[in-house]
Amino acid sequence: MKKLTEMSLEEFAGLSYPCSCGRTHEVGIRKIRVAGGCLEELPGIVKDLGGGPAYLLADRRTFGAAGERAGQLLYEGGIPFHGKKFSGEKPLVPDEHTLGAALADLEPEDRLIIAIGSGTLNDTARFLSARTGVPYMVVCTAPSMDGYASTVCPLILEGQKVTKPGVYPQAILADTSIMKNAPMPMLTAGFGDIIGKFTALADWRLSQLVNGEYYCEECAALMARAVEKCAENAEGLRARDEQAVQVVTEALILSGVAMGLVGNSRPASGAEHHFSHFWEVDALRWGQEHPLHGNSVGVGAVISASLYELAKSRLPQGFALPDKERILSCLQAAGSPAGPMELGIRRDLFFESLLHAMEIRDRFTILRFLAGQGLLNGCAAELAGRFYPAGKE
Numbered sequence: 001m002k003k004l005t006e007m008s009l010e011e012f013a014g015l016s017y018p019c020s021c022g023r024t025h026e027v028g029i030r031k032i033r034v035a036g037g038c039l040e041e042l043p044g045i046v047k048d049l050g051g052g053p054a055y056l057l058a059d060r061r062t063f064g065a066a067g068e069r070a071g072q073l074l075y076e077g078g079i080p081f082h083g084k085k086f087s088g089e090k091p092l093v094p095d096e097h098t099l100g101a102a103l104a105d106l107e108p109e110d111r112l113i114i115a116i117g118s119g120t121l122n123d124t125a126r127f128l129s130a131r132t133g134v135p136y137m138v139v140c141t142a143p144s145m146d147g148y149a150s151t152v153c154p155l156i157l158e159g160q161k162v163t164k165p166g167v168y169p170q171a172i173l174a175d176t177s178i179m180k181n182a183p184m185p186m187l188t189a190g191f192g193d194i195i196g197k198f199t200a201l202a203d204w205r206l207s208q209l210v211n212g213e214y215y216c217e218e219c220a221a222l223m224a225r226a227v228e229k230c231a232e233n234a235e236g237l238r239a240r241d242e243q244a245v246q247v248v249t250e251a252l253i254l255s256g257v258a259m260g261l262v263g264n265s266r267p268a269s270g271a272e273h274h275f276s277h278f279w280e281v282d283a284l285r286w287g288q289e290h291p292l293h294g295n296s297v298g299v300g301a302v303i304s305a306s307l308y309e310l311a312k313s314r315l316p317q318g319f320a321l322p323d324k325e326r327i328l329s330c331l332q333a334a335g336s337p338a339g340p341m342e343l344g345i346r347r348d349l350f351f352e353s354l355l356h357a358m359e360i361r362d363r364f365t366i367l368r369f370l371a372g373q374g375l376l377n378g379c380a381a382e383l384a385g386r387f388y389p390a391g392k393e
């Protein structure tokens with residue numbers, strides 16, 4: 001049997017892998033396709049999944065990007081379908097209104113839900129699928145976040161960010177000739193979400209060394225390899241080069257797959273995600289818009305890597321530091337935000353997030369490590385001075 005690091009992304013579909021870590025890793029997704037032009041394969045995939053009637057969910061933008069063509073293909077393939085197009089002006093959010101409207105148009109005879117979109121539409125379809133038992137698949141329209149292959153639904157309920165359990169998509173269909181035309185902030189957000197894995201993986205390793213937490217060498221190596229490939233394609237992404245978009249898309253899907261393999265989000269999420277979450281919750285509290293998740297995560301990775309540098313002398317012997325300069329230069333090359341001021345984060349919020357982001361969840365990261373050493377306050381002051389030079393905030 002091939003090792004995880006030797007497998008192509010598409011080979012992960014339906015995998016059961018007895019791993020060197022002692023566990024058997026499994027993937028409940030039946031089909032993964034990432035290629036230019038692969039939207040044309042939609043009818044065949046829908047038939048393999050048991051056929052229609054299919055219920056398509058799209059918004060104005062994703063309908064134009066892929067939904068209209070998806071409908072034509074289903075029609076030509078003789079697959080019955082109907083659709084819901086969210087046509088509001090504002091960006092769609094996965095809140096009570098969106099979930100309710102999506103549910104209201106689901107028909108009793110529907111056999112498959114097809115999300116045509118990225119974050120919100122995928123999360124909406126996943127939630128609907130998990131609660132109704134109707135399977136779902138996703139046609140990806142932007143390489144903007146790593147939730148395609150995830151099993152949880154991040155929702156906004158009563159103005160609060162909450163995560164509800166969901167299910168795997170049965171299939172992921174990512175046509176890179178469509179995805180490369182997504183709005184640029186979505187491309188840079190997906191890239192930032194991937195660059196955040198540099199520090200997520202460091203946090204996971206640190207917790208293994210300090211606390212003996214379960215760690216899978218093969219899954220970590222798998223993720224690290226995908227992140228490396230993205231880092232090498234930063235400039236291509238900025239130019240909307242389809243090959244670079246493919247590399248980032250594969251890494252984003254793989255990130256969800258890796259979380260499924262391990263059974264938690266360790267391969268994909270550490271302190272950099274806690275910063276992003278902290279800033280997002282603050283913006284929600286004040287009813288303000290906030291940057292896309294992945295753009296905050298990229299900045300979070302710069303901060304987290306800076307903390308690792310400051311902690312260097314206290315870290316376990318031989319610990320491989322995440323490379324802060326590399327993280328910075330990758331983000332800059334891709335055109336992603338690389339500092340908190342670029343995201344519009346106020347200095348006081350930045351300082352507060354350094355001290356309290358770790359309280360978001362019970363997970364050991366560089367933040368808890370520094371707090372345990374009594375160094376977190378000092379590091380927070382140091383970084384606030386560095387990222388907000390006097391007179392510039």
Ligand SMILES: [Zn+2]
Binds near residue numbers: 019022023216217218
């Ligand atoms: Zn393993």
Ligand SMILES: [Zn+2]
Binds near residue numbers: 193294
């Ligand atoms: Zn993320």
